[in-house]
Amino acid sequence: MKPSRYEEAGVSIDAQDQAIEQIRGHVGATNTPRVLSDLGSFGGLFDIRFPEMDQPVMVASADGVGTKLKIAFDAEVHDTVGQCLVNHCIDDILVQGARPLFFMDYVATGKLKPHVVADVVKGMSIACKASDCAILGGEMAEMPGFYKAGEYDVAGFIVGVVDRKKLLGEDRVRAGQKLIGLAATGLHTNGYSLARKIIFEEQGLKLADELPGTGRSVQDNLLAIHRSYYKPLADLLDKDHIQAMAHITGGGFLDNVPRILPKDLSAHIAVDSYSVPPLFQYLVDKGGVDRDEAYRVFNMGIGMILVVEAERAASVTEHCAAQNLDPVALGEIKAGDGTVVLT
Structure with a gap:
């Protein structure tokens, strides 16, 4: 048989077909009654009738997992970053009160490996x-010559829905409301470029080495799955017990919390109100990272911050504790200038 000219150029349609067959079962397992199309259609079909809502609002977002992928390449572990990508996207729309409906992905590589x-x-x-x-x-x-051998990039796109009257955001934030921090499972999907520089380049650790103070390997620390807060918080959202939320991703506390603040209010956060996990203590100490930069680059152990009415703080905290989210009282909303004040 004459060799395929396309394969000679580095692109294998057969490999793509093999990959589609290998993912078919995984994709099909996520189908809900609203899905009206099968894998392989030119476009996905989804039923968007929401009779239980007065005014349904679609909420959409897109994101990636950054240089966390470098850890996956070196460790040859690829399923965790898939989970991180989805959960990151879910948390991004959750802060506006939306529940996820459907997700779409984009995977690009130099040489397509179906099993990866x-x-x-x-x-x-x-x-x-x-x-x-x-x-x-x-x-x-499959993009030969564009990516290094063994590497790929992945992006996710998500769509959710929320009833307009339950939209969360800055218009519901008032002075006197309390801030509750929910524990992260690790770096989540941000700060990896600095973390990799400190751990591998400056400290000379390997993936299999124990990360001092954590009792876990470097690999386990860095591939820890980004937590989804959707299911644990769903009941609180249904009951309208949360006024706003900040997903602590790129930009940390200092850039993400202001996204939900009116211009005349500030979030006062007591950094000594909780114990910073050993992973972050190690990065800050060994990397010589000053406090403000640390709270702008890393999540510092807090993956989501809730804004709640003062009279709801105790019950919301109790609920989150029961959901194993390790809630902490971080501070409160005060008159200010739309910024975060670390105390």
């Missing part, structure tokens, strides 16, 4: 099923 793509999508499937979110479709792109 299958592992990534397997992780996406695990996270989507856990949040009743369908994988509605996606794209695989």
Whole structure:
């Protein structure tokens, strides 16, 4: 048989077909009754009738997992980043009160390896099923010469829905409301470029080494799955017990909390109100990272911050503790200038 000219150029349609077959089961496992199309359609079909809502508002977001992928490449573990990607996207729309409906992905690589793509999508499937979110479709792109051997990039796109009267945000934030921090499971998906520089370049650690003070390997610390806060907080959202939320991603406390603040209010956060996890203590100490930069680069052990009415703080904290979110009283909203004040 005459060799395929396309394969000679570095692109294998057969490999793509193999990958599609390997992910078919993972994608199908996330189907909900609203999904009206099958894998392989040009576009995903989704039923958007919401008779239980007075005025449904669609909420959409897109994101990636940054240089956390470098850890996945070196460790040859690919399903965890798939879960991180989905959960990051879910948390991004959750802060506006939205529940996830469907997710779509984009995977690009220099040389398509079906089993690697299958592992990534397997992780996406695990996270989507856990949040009743369908994988509605996606794209695989083989781009020879564009990516290094063994590397790929992945991005996620999510759509959710919220009744307009339950939208969360700055218009519901008032002076006197309390801030409750919820524990992160690790770095989540941000700060990896600095973390990798400190751990590997400056301290000379390897993936299999124990990260001092943590009792876990470097690999386990850095591949810890980004937590989804959707299911644990769903009841509180239904009861309208949360006024606003900040997902602590790139930009940390200092850049993300202001996104939910009116211009005449500030968030006063007591950094000594909780114990910073050993992973972050190590990065700050060994990297010589000053306090303000640390709270702008890393999540410092807090993945989500809730804004609640003072009279609700105790019950919300109790609920979050029962959901194993390790809530802490971080501070409160005061008159100010739309910034975060670390105390």
